[in-house]
Amino acid sequence: MSVWTRIVGWAVLIFGLLYFFLPLSGLFEFSLKARRGVYSFDAYREVFADPQFQATFTYSVVMALVTIVIGILIVVPTAFWVRLKMPWARPYVEFLTLLPLVIPAIVVVFGYIRLYNTASWLPLTGSIFGTNTLLAFGYTILALPYMYRAVDTGLRTIDVATLTEAAQILGAGWFTILRRVILPNVVPAVLSGAFLTFAIVIGEFTLAALLDRPAFGPYLQRIGANKAYEPFALSVIAFTITWACLALIQFVSRFSKAAPARH
Amino acid sequence: MSFLVLDNLQKCFGAVQVVKNFNMAIEKGEFVSFLGPSGCGKTTVLRMIAGFETPSGGTISIDGRDQSRLKTNQRNIGMVFQAYALFPNMNVFDNVAFGLKVAGTPRAAIEARVKEMLALIRLEHLADRYPYQMSGGQQQRVALARALAPKPQLLLLDEPLSALDAKIRISLREEIRQIQRQLGITTVFVTHDQEEALSISDRIVVMNAGRADQIGTPSEIYNRPATRFVASFVGTLNMLDATVVDPAEHTVRVGNQVITLKETLVGKTAGEPIVLALRPEAGSLQGSGDTTLKGDVLSSSFLGSVIRTKISVAGNPVSFDTFNAPDLTMPRPGETVDLRFSSGDLLVVRD
CATH class of the missing domain: 3.40.50.300 (P-loop containing nucleotide triphosphate hydrolases)
Structure with missing residues (x-):
């Protein structure tokens, strides 16, 4: 590599880092300016002391976990079955799972409200539990592209067909095969899908706002409209959480014990 | 059962x-x-x-x-x-x-x-x-x-x-x-x-x-x-194209050499083409055998314990293995040799 290409390489890297970090550092710097003249964590203290912050954040975390469980229960058996028995259906299923990226959340939620309102045959919006359920399923849809892709990629690393046959001939039924053989072998993939789901659900605004649930996304928006410094502190917190999730993905996939079936 | x-x-x-x-x-x-x-x-x-x-x-x-x-x-x-x-x-x-x-x-x-x-x-x-x-x-x-x-x-x-x-x-x-x-x-x-x-x-x-x-x-x-x-898939087998001379006498012709088989030629008529098979370990140059076929040496390779020789018998390539011995001279390509074997080793192949 010549000196020139090396210089260009470094320049591009530095430009990219600046492009990424400058706005963030501006954001962070501003969030520290709640007290006039000096840097302080006043805005953060304010945020953490707000009972609404705790309530909405806890709500969103619980919703995220529920969404992850639903997502795993739907996606793992589906991806497994498509790989094993219906490989011809893979492009269609993939297309279907990509739809949430194309259809705006606002369209999805209006569809939900029309279908499941109190006058419908399944009045989910009539109760808090029903609305929460609806929201969790909505989140599952939003996370579907990431979850499906992650799991499908995970299944590619193992010989699904042969492992399934090996388990069958040893007497295992479908449930045992999924729980004891398939799922443990795609744990890193499922986890990476799960963390992406987590990051999406924590910041999601549209579904929660229109279904009127006390989630973190609408709270973030409300604070942003009414306060000066706190929204920036909140943004920094949200960023940190998301990055922590991504770091966790890296960590888990690096230290996972499962290895491919063949070498 | x-x-x-x-x-x-x-x-x-x-x-x-x-x-x-x-x-x-x-x-x-x-x-x-x-x-x-x-x-x-x-x-x-x-x-x-x-x-x-x-x-x-x-x-x-x-x-x-x-x-x-x-x-x-x-x-x-x-x-x-x-x-x-x-x-x-x-x-x-x-x-x-x-x-x-x-x-x-x-x-x-x-x-x-x-x-x-x-x-x-x-x-x-x-x-x-x-x-x-x-x-x-x-x-x-x-x-x-x-x-x-x-x-x-x-x-x-x-x-x-x-x-x-x-x-x-x-x-x-x-x-x-x-x-x-x-x-x-x-x-x-x-x-x-x-x-x-x-x-x-x-x-x-x-x-x-x-x-x-x-x-x-x-x-x-x-x-x-x-x-x-089965003959061609299991082991290496030499195939020889031959024509029936006299079914009653069990004689067949390979090229212009007539040999007698041990196996009966039931249902065959004179002049009918048949395929004979010979295992590579059945033939040798020095050994005893009641049947002889002349052929030209195509190649001869030393494989350690055995020597694999390939000869051409009336256009049919035939390879056979002989055990190595220190005083053995390897046949040279182009040489005409007598391949000896027992007529019982020659199989009639059905399709």
Whole structure:
């Protein structure tokens, strides 16, 4: 590599880092300016002391976990079955799972409200539990592209067909095969899908706002409209959480014990 | 009543019929190999026995019980796969214990049985290893132990040695045979390697294009191949084009040389073309033999313990092996030599 290409390489890297970090550092710097003249964590203290912050954040975390469980229960058996028995259906299923990226959340939620309102045959919006359920399923849809892709990629690393046959001939039924053989072998993939789901659900605004649930996304928006410094502190917190999730993905996939079936 | 009976078994994939009228009866404790080139249907038959494929026609019964209504996981069969197929998330102990756990065996019994199985394959010391920490040969031995642990009524081996290197392949096949004898378990072994099939089996089924061409003991298959396909697939065989001279006298002509066969030429007429086969180990230059064919030496190669010579007999290439001796002179290319053999070694090949 010549000196020139090396210089260009470094320049591009530095430009990219600046492009990424400058706005963030501006954001962070501003969030520290709640007290006039000096840097302080006043805005953060304010945020953490707000009972609404705790309530909405806890709500969103619980919703995220529920969404992850639903997502795993739907996606793992589906991806497994498509790989094993219906490989011809893979492009269609993939297309279907990509739809949430194309259809705006606002369209999805209006569809939900029309279908499941109190006058419908399944009045989910009539109760808090029903609305929460609806929201969790909505989140599952939003996370579907990431979850499906992650799991499908995970299944590619193992010989699904042969492992399934090996388990069958040893007497295992479908449930045992999924729980004891398939799922443990795609744990890193499922986890990476799960963390992406987590990051999406924590910041999601549209579904929660229109279904009127006390989630973190609408709270973030409300604070942003009414306060000066706190929204920036909140943004920094949200960023940190998301990055922590991504770091966790890296960590888990690096230290996972499962290895491919063949070498 | 035989233990495993395959009766008029058929299998079609769409319009392609891959198994045609396959009939076979296998006795309890027998070791049977399905031998054939890829695409001959041997694996399909095995997969139908396992329940992975549903026969298009015919029945499979084990110990008098029709298997057609049983799912794979209800058949109590052990199977070893070409790609090992050990569960990557489990260590050796848990892999071997899997079938027993699924069957709901008590913990203490599982532990005892797994220990017994690991002792059988001499890998007790690797119980905590994961599949990716072991060599191919070790993984395949674990796969064998896993298949045997739930005491299956039948053991299926689907080309278990093809992914291994030559040395391991030979030692493992001896080990498999020895364990099979020890347990007396009825075994079906699928392979495309004729040496493997000859060395390990009680009986061999040579399969060709979905049919069983010949079923017999290794020596029957090797020494008296029933069809041209069997003759050419099992071992290296020299084929000679000949014409019948006198069916009553058993005389045939190869080129312009007339020889007498031991085998009768029933149903042949004078002037009819036939194909003769000769094993490479049957001919020699110095040895005794009641029959001689002249030929021109094409090549001669020194392989250590044997010398392989290729000659041309009336346009038919014939290779034969002779044992090496220190005082032996190798035939030179272009030289005309006498190939001697016993007329009993010359086989008439039917199509």
